[in-house]
Amino acid sequence: MKATSTAWILTFALAVSAVPVLAHHSWPVNMSVLVTVQGTVTDFMWENPHPMISLTVATADGGTEEWQIGGPAINRMEAKGWTKTTVKPGDMITGVGYQFNDGQKIIRLEKITFADGTEFSLYAR
Numbered sequence: 436m437k438a439t440s441t442a443w444i445l446t447f448a449l450a451v452s453a454v455p456v457l458a459h460h461s462w463p464v465n466m467s468v469l470v471t472v473q474g475t476v477t478d479f480m481w482e483n484p485h486p487m488i489s490l491t492v493a494t495a496d497g498g499t500e501e502w503q504i505g506g507p508a509i510n511r512m513e514a515k516g517w518t519k520t521t522v523k524p525g526d527m528i529t530g531v532g533y534q535f536n537d538g539q540k541i542i543r544l545e546k547i548t549f550a551d552g553t554e555f556s557l558y559a560r
Contacts (some may be wrong), residue, residue, distance in 0.1 A: 464533035465510040473529040481519035504530040
């Protein structure tokens with residue numbers, strides 16, 4: 436009986452530890468084309484699961500578009516030197532990343548460059 440209980444507890448522990456892996460998702464982006472957007476930051480939401488930068492981008496016809504630029508989890512961004520004050524509303528940035536497959540103006544961020552040339556990357560590229 437003791438061996439059966441131990442086996443059940445071990446099986447349960449393994450199943451529970453696998454739940455975070457199943458909950459993780461990949462970004463639905465086109466990984467074959469890097470997209471570059473340049474504009475003014477309107478918001479920086481420093482929260483999990485993905486910190487998001489809202490950006491107003493000027494279009495060729497004189498209008499504007501709203502883009503969302505998302506990073507990985509906060510702990511991954513902090514490991515690359517990011518903080519909740521790295522980006523502030525009013526900052527001019529250039530974001531480089533991979534756009535959603537369905538054409539939404541959302542990109543999975545690879546790096547940003549500030550107007551002064553300072554770069555913050557997320558992945559080794």
